[in-house]
Amino acid sequence: MLDKILRVSFTVLAALGGLVLTDRMYPSFQGMIHVEFLNYGFFGITLATLLTFVVGGLLFGMIGFLLSPYFMKHLWKFTYWVEARLNKMPIYDVLAGSIGLAIGLIISNLLGAALLPLPIVGKYLPGLLSIIFGYLGINIAIRKRDEFVAVFMSIPWVNREKSKEKTADSYPYKILDTSVIIDGRIADICKSGFIEGTLLIPNFVLEELQHIADSSDLLKRNRGRRGLDILNRMQKELGLFVQIDDHDFDDVTEVDAKLVKLGQLLHAKVITNDYNLNKVAELQGVSVLNINELSNAVKPVVLPGEEMVVHIVKDGKENGQGVAYLDDGTMIVVDGGKKHIGDTIGVLVTSVLQTAAGRMIFAKMKAFEKAL
DSSP states (O other): OHHHHHHHHHHHHHHHHHHHHHHHHHHHHHHHSOHHHHTOEETTEEHHHHHHHHHHHHHHHHHHHHHHHHHHHHHHHHHHHHHHHHHHSOHHHHHHHHHHHHHHHHHHHHHHHHHTTSTTTTTTHHHHHHHHHHHHHHHHHHHTHHHHHHHHHTSHHHHTTOOSSOOGGGOOEEEEOHHHHHHOHHHHHHHHTOOOSEEEEEHHHHHHHHHHHTOSSHHHHHHHHHHHHHHHIIIIISOOOEEEEOOOOTTOOOHHHHHHHHHHHHTOEEEEOOHHHHHHHHHTTOOEEEHHHHHHHTSOOOOTTOEEEEEEEEEOSSTTOEEEEOTTOOEEEEETOGGGTTOEEEEEEEEEEEETTEEEEEEEEOHHHHHO
16 A cells, blocks of 8 residues: 555655656747747647646656656665664664764754855755765764753753663663673674664774784684674674774773773773773773683582583593593592593582682592592
């Protein structure tokens, strides 16, 4: 139904355009027709006038009717493209862009009205100014959104009812550290839906990642390229909204210090797996999401006295010890397991040790295993 309405609308608009065009061209057409032919008409309308308007309206109407499917096809494609882009953008950026567009159009309208008296170009300048200032308004409003919000929230009567307690909505941005990008687990975490908001990649992090990818050391080069592949996957395959940030701090040379300053400026959380950056950021009041802490938190809870079946892969540090690993990478130290390297045996958990590097489980062989 909507397609039919649009096709009729295109046809009518094309016919009206043809009438306007023939009306403009009528004096030239009149000079090309014999004068005696112009003297015959009905109700004061000459045959030339009637012929001109009928031919113009019908001709352009038919052209509009035939070309309307082509225009409608591209119109729907453009509509779907705009909808997809808006769905990926946070609501904060959509609102900021709308306000910026309105301000840009108001400014262009004021300037265009002042330039209308100019000869020849005066009537074309308002349209050009609307495009330029509308585009600038959208980009500036989105880039400076946080600063605008900070200025707005500094007004006493606005901030009077605001609680000082920070909530999850206070952190629309999540800043990614170089180490967490190279690590790669962030892509799977985002795919699971546990990370919300805009993922922010500072330019100085991209530069560091590029520098690692261009390193002469093979291991570093592979790590850097892996990080770039992870970012590409997050942005294209997973459909996440990844935004590049242009903020830089010339007075700071260390990337970690720049991340902390950017987190303070944007009131954003920093996602990392760097223990030192985690502590420094917390000391300076910047919230941190540590991937290693998340990994430890989701590991299955094991209590002393539980039984499990493990595969001994190597010997331990102490005499007679064997080492096994769970599927999540948790190390299990088995007392007396050295002689069972390469075997799958049943063990009994004796204690669990939580360290900064992760969780370690200490176990001993079950009684019947010893008897064997």
